[in-house]
Amino acid sequence: MIYSVRMRAAQGAAHEDGGRHISGAERLVSRDQIGALTQSMVERAFSHSRGQTDFINITVEAVATENIRRLELLPMTTVAAADVSAGRAAAKAALAAAGVKSPAADAGMERLLALKDSMRGAMLICGVTGQRLDGTDGRGIRVSRMDIDDQNRFAAWLEKRGFTGIHIREAVVLATKVAAASGVIAELCWSDDPEYTAGYVASASGYMRFPQLKPYGVMQGGRLFFIRPETNITELMHYLETQPVLVVTPEEAE
Structure with a gap:
């Protein structure tokens, strides 16, 4: 069990x-x-x-x-940027490449920037209009019941590629579960940890880490799931909150 x-x-x-x-x-x-x-x-x-x-x-x-559903870990890359402004511009470009429309990306970014504090869950955002669709106010949708299948192998795999720290280990597991959800186009997230400035954009094609998506010392953070307009919100929320997922580390021969 x-x-x-x-x-x-x-x-x-x-x-x-x-x-x-x-x-x-x-x-x-x-x-x-x-x-x-x-x-x-x-x-x-x-x-x-x-x-x-x-x-x-x-x-x-x-x-x-x-x-339990098993999913292969998303491919991971880091996108360097000179500062927070450049990082956010690069993140918007990544969202566009994944299929999020520009008005939706702009509206979503504005929602994160307008937070007075962090959210413990995610906002569901229409990937076309930018309208918020979950109706959970400050609570958001909490993605739950997921883990990596082999902690030691995962840690070694990440270290070999220069990815270290608990933030990225947890984030990519969550992002892998979210990207596999029916109706999800892409995810945008930056941390509410004041000492952690990085964030990411994730979609079915991969996890892109941006070292600078917010200024150091800022406690406001959160995540957005951009979804297709026709998505069944009830089914999506059920998957995100209750479907158990184990993420599998890719084979080394890549």
Whole structure:
């Protein structure tokens, strides 16, 4: 049996009661890994650079192995840019190449820039008009129940290609699940960690990392999923929130 272990940490109150989002984490693990994992999640919540948490929720839920979907990790590249402005321009170009229309990319970027704080979930944005479609206000859609199939192999694969740090390890797993969703054109994200300036654009064709998508010290961050106008929102949300996914590291012979 595999277990979904999910952590959410907030400041001031629980998220549902208006608490400020501090940290979150997702893993799919065996029973004997749960104890050590939950301890590390608690330590992570208490040491996050976004601030001191006073609410931590950890959920452990059994997942039937026959329900797990396996996906191959997205190809990964880094796109250098001179500064944040250039990084955002390059990200918009990547969205356009994936099929997001220019008005939608502009509107989506403006929504991220207008955030007063981070969102713990994602906004669903029409990839043609830029209209927000999820109706969840400040909560957003939380992508859940995903992990890499082999942590050690994944870490070695990333290190060999110059990708290090927990942010990118978690982001590319999430992006791989999202890119496989029916109706999703592309994703745009930058972190709410004030010490982490990178972000990415991801689609079925790959994960493009941009080292500078926000200024250092900024706590506002979030993610957008650009979707096709005809997408069934209910089915998409069900997949993102409940479908268990294990991401498989590509073979080395590439």
